[in-house]
Amino acid sequence: MVDISYYILLSAVLFTIGAVGVLVRRNPLIIFMSVELMLNAANLAFVSFASMHGSLDGQIFVFFVMTVAAAEVAVGLALIVQIFKSRHSINVDEMNSLKG
Amino acid sequence: MSQYINPSDLTTILPAIVLTVWACALLVADLFIPHERKGWTAVLAALGLVVSLDITLIQAGGTSTGFKGMVTLDGFSTFLNALLLVSGLFGVALAYGYVRRMGLERGEYYTLLLFSVVGMMLMVQASDLIVVFIALELLSIPLYVLAALNVRQIESEEAGLKYFLLGSFSTGFLVYGIALIFGATGSTSYSGIVTAASAGTSSLLLTIGAALLLVGFGFKVAAVPFHMWTPDVYQGAPTSVTAFMSSGAKIAGFAALLRVFALAFPTLTADLTPILAALAALTMIGGNLIAVSQTNIKRLLAYSSIAHAGYILMAFVPYGNPQVMPVSVAAGLFYLVAYAVTNFGAWGVVIALEKQGGKGLEISDYAGLFWKNRPLALAMTVFMLSLIGFPPTIGMVGKFYLFRAVIDGGFVWLAIVGVVTSLISAYYYLRVVVNMFMQEGEPQTGSEFWVNFTWGLTALMTIIISFVPQPLFAWASSAVLRLF
Numbered sequence: 001m002v003d004i005s006y007y008i009l010l011s012a013v014l015f016t017i018g019a020v021g022v023l024v025r026r027n028p029l030i031i032f033m034s035v036e037l038m039l040n041a042a043n044l045a046f047v048s049f050a051s052m053h054g055s056l057d058g059q060i061f062v063f064f065v066m067t068v069a070a071a072e073v074a075v076g077l078a079l080i081v082q083i084f085k086s087r088h089s090i091n092v093d094e095m096n097s098l099k100g
Numbered sequence: 101m102s103q104y105i106n107p108s109d110l111t112t113i114l115p116a117i118v119l120t121v122w123a124c125a126l127l128v129a130d131l132f133i134p135h136e137r138k139g140w141t142a143v144l145a146a147l148g149l150v151v152s153l154d155i156t157l158i159q160a161g162g163t164s165t166g167f168k169g170m171v172t173l174d175g176f177s178t179f180l181n182a183l184l185l186v187s188g189l190f191g192v193a194l195a196y197g198y199v200r201r202m203g204l205e206r207g208e209y210y211t212l213l214l215f216s217v218v219g220m221m222l223m224v225q226a227s228d229l230i231v232v233f234i235a236l237e238l239l240s241i242p243l244y245v246l247a248a249l250n251v252r253q254i255e256s257e258e259a260g261l262k263y264f265l266l267g268s269f270s271t272g273f274l275v276y277g278i279a280l281i282f283g284a285t286g287s288t289s290y291s292g293i294v295t296a297a298s299a300g301t302s303s304l305l306l307t308i309g310a311a312l313l314l315v316g317f318g319f320k321v322a323a324v325p326f327h328m329w330t331p332d333v334y335q336g337a338p339t340s341v342t343a344f345m346s347s348g349a350k351i352a353g354f355a356a357l358l359r360v361f362a363l364a365f366p367t368l369t370a371d372l373t374p375i376l377a378a379l380a381a382l383t384m385i386g387g388n389l390i391a392v393s394q395t396n397i398k399r400l401l402a403y404s405s406i407a408h409a410g411y412i413l414m415a416f417v418p419y420g421n422p423q424v425m426p427v428s429v430a431a432g433l434f435y436l437v438a439y440a441v442t443n444f445g446a447w448g449v450v451i452a453l454e455k456q457g458g459k460g461l462e463i464s465d466y467a468g469l470f471w472k473n474r475p476l477a478l479a480m481t482v483f484m485l486s487l488i489g490f491p492p493t494i495g496m497v498g499k500f501y502l503f504r505a506v507i508d509g510g511f512v513w514l515a516i517v518g519v520v521t522s523l524i525s526a527y528y529y530l531r532v533v534v535n536m537f538m539q540e541g542e543p544q545t546g547s548e549f550w551v552n553f554t555w556g557l558t559a560l561m562t563i564i565i566s567f568v569p570q571p572l573f574a575w576a577s578s579a580v581l582r583l584f
Binding site: 018 | 237273332336
């Protein structure tokens with residue numbers, strides 16, 4: 001049995017990689033994957049804590065997070081496709097028609 | 101009914117359930133409404149909001165919890181749900197003519213708006229972090245779509261994508277925060293968290309979780325330094341959507357923030373109060389200072405909305421002080437009403453002047469408005485004065501209650517920051533007024549009945565409530581008293 005703290009540590013590392021990815025990457029698809037990494041890091045933390053506490057609440061939460069993430073993907077990919085259609089590019093650096 | 105769901109569970113969130121069913125039915129009914137009569141969808145949506153508002157008001161005074169303590173019905177939720185439903189009605193009224201004029205008339209607009217209102221209402225009623233999370237997503241996802249609704253306009257798409265990416269980024273923080281809180285306490289319900297926290301278990305994890313939760317909410321209510329998306333999204337999104345989300349999302353975000361902090365984290369006041377105070381001060385200073393250099397009215401109002409998030413946040417700073425807390429939160433609720441009323445009016449005026457293709461949105465386009473359309477210019481003056489906090493407007497009364505509560509809570513420096521930033525804000529709000537009265541220009545104004553109705557009604561409310569604020573403040577105070 002691996003100690004629970006390793007799982008938490010791994011989830012914190014994954015969360016950090018995701019957060020840094022959102023900040024440094026320039027492709028919305030990759031940014032979005034980084035966000036998913038953050039959510040899945042939280043899922044890992046939930047499952048580990050649930051087994052630590054012997055409570056199922058955390059496991060249930062993971063299902064909700066996965067469902068909501070799927071709904072977000074549906075909206076997000078639709079937006080990205082629409083933008084690609086009108087600009088033929090999805091680089092976020094070129095999204096600068098709004099500033100001030 | 102069964103061992104899993106009692107009728108009392110359902111009545112606790114009855115207004116939200118009715119609105120959900122109504123929105124689903126509206127989605128189907130919309131298929132049978134011909135394209136040139138999409139106005140009917142708006143009427144039906146408004147009817148659904150009115151029905152839900154009726155149920156909310158009938159339930160007023162009752163308190164109950166449902167679904168094993170995951171949702172709560174109390175005075176607090178009644179007050180804010182009523183405000184949210186009225187915001188939804190104003191949102192529909194502003195959209196009715198606007199979407200037709202801009203060529204975005206679609207039935208989904210109103211369905212998405214209703215779903216978003218449901219999310220906001222559940223967020224107000226949530227007393228478990230699982231519900232907070234789902235409600236937050238239910239309110240956000242329709243707003244991402246609504247922001248990008250004007251697909252022919254590149255700015256709208258861009259606003260949608262920016263809102264979506266930063267919104268889901270903030271959700272990541274929120275969820276991870278909830279995970280850490282769950283890890284520290286073994287529970288996601290507010291009562292469970294507070295029980296475990298009072299027993300004094302692993303409070304560092306809990307504090308980090310609460311801070312991450314605050315980051316997530318900070319994004320939603322557009323507090324500095326989590327405000328970067330706000331001006332772009334508010335400018336790019338269709339104006340009727342901006343009007344709705346700048347009020348609705350803020351109300352819901354603050355409601356959930358307050359309930360979480362007051363009910364789940366009373367043990368963390370020593371750590372969280374300085375953070376909240378710094379956040380409020382930064383938001384007031386940042387929002388107002390950057391607003392000074394804006395020339396686009398939508399961006400100006402976006403920064404104004406950031407600044408007002410700071411003022412409202414101020415009300416939650418003394419949340420750990422049981423003597424000041426009820427008055428201070430009541431002042432916060434009053435200010436939310438003042439902000440929502442004034443905000444809808446100001447955006448209504450913006451909609452009345454906006455032209456196809458994003459024209460008519462510069463402050464210079466307001467030049468000479470007084471000489472073309474006196475009622476509209478006077479209404480805009482009232483809203484600008486209210487946003488500054490100048491008598492006789494509801495904004496002044498709101499700020500008065502707010503500053504008094506903060507001073508009572510012992511945060512005199514915060515009240516001083518509030519007063520000074522209000523003075524700075526006078527510069528850019530009055531610039532709009534000066535433009536309307538003293539510059540030459542030929543502004544074109546639309547005359548759609550529901551837009552005129554919205555700015556007319558909110559202008560009257562802005563002035564009348566400032567003379568008789570007591571009933572509203574008393575309602576807000578009683579809503580807070582039943583919270584605990």
